[in-house]
Amino acid sequence: MNVSTPHLNKYGLEIRTTHEKGRGIYATCSIPAKTVIEISPVLFFSYDEYQRHGRHTILDHYTFVWGDGRMALPLGLGSLFNHSDAPNVTYTKKKESDCIEYATTREISAEEELCIFYGHNLWFVDHDAKAQEGCREETDEWAGLNMEDVY
Numbered sequence: 001m002n003v004s005t006p007h008l009n010k011y012g013l014e015i016r017t018t019h020e021k022g023r024g025i026y027a028t029c030s031i032p033a034k035t036v037i038e039i040s041p042v043l044f045f046s047y048d049e050y051q052r053h054g055r056h057t058i059l060d061h062y063t064f065v066w067g068d069g070r071m072a073l074p075l076g077l078g079s080l081f082n083h084s085d086a087p088n089v090t091y092t093k094k095k096e097s098d099c100i101e102y103a104t105t106r107e108i109s110a111e112e113e114l115c116i117f118y119g120h121n122l123w124f125v126d127h128d129a130k131a132q133e134g135c136r137e138e139t140d141e142w143a144g145l146n147m148e149d150v151y
């Protein structure tokens with residue numbers, strides 16, 4: 001694993017690359033629970049533009065349904081949170097300010113990867129699910145976030 005892209009962030013978050021998941025966001029120091037660690041402004045695509053073009057491209061792995069027909073690409077670190085079915089980061093779409101806010105769900109230790117929950121229908125093999133097999137309790141407390149939230 002190596003640091004791939006320098007980034008300025010109040011909480012010392014780093015972008016690191018792994019063979020299994022590509023880039024991801026990692027903590028370099030401990031972070032308290034319920035801390036807002038990133039606010040990403042979003043780039044919007046209209047419904048028509050997305051249907052005709054965006055969804056046929058790599059953008060489809062990064063965009064969020066905004067709820068009014070538009071699709072939103074988070075700028076900043078927001079597009080680089082990988083998926084976990086035991087996420088330590090939650091996100092909130094801020095419709096009033098056209099951004100997505102990311103907050104820790106629990107205390108984070110230095111060197112942990114920070115992950116969100118993409119939904120139950122993934123389009124890739126979840127590397128972490130394989131790693132955690134056999135030691136994970138089934139929980140559906142995140143069922144409110146589904147494939148409509150992250151594409």
Ligand SMILES: C[S@@+](CC[C@H](N)C(=O)[O-])C[C@H]1O[C@@H](n2cnc3c(N)ncnc32)[C@H](O)[C@@H]1O
Pocket residue numbers: 020021022023024061062079080081082083084124125126127128129
């Ligand atoms: C929103 S992007 C996250 C950033 C991405 N890793 C990158 O380098 O640009 C989503 C993509 O990351 C990868 N990914 C995310 N979570 C993963 C996981 N748990 N296991 C394997 N690949 C994952 C998949 O390739 C997926 O299409």
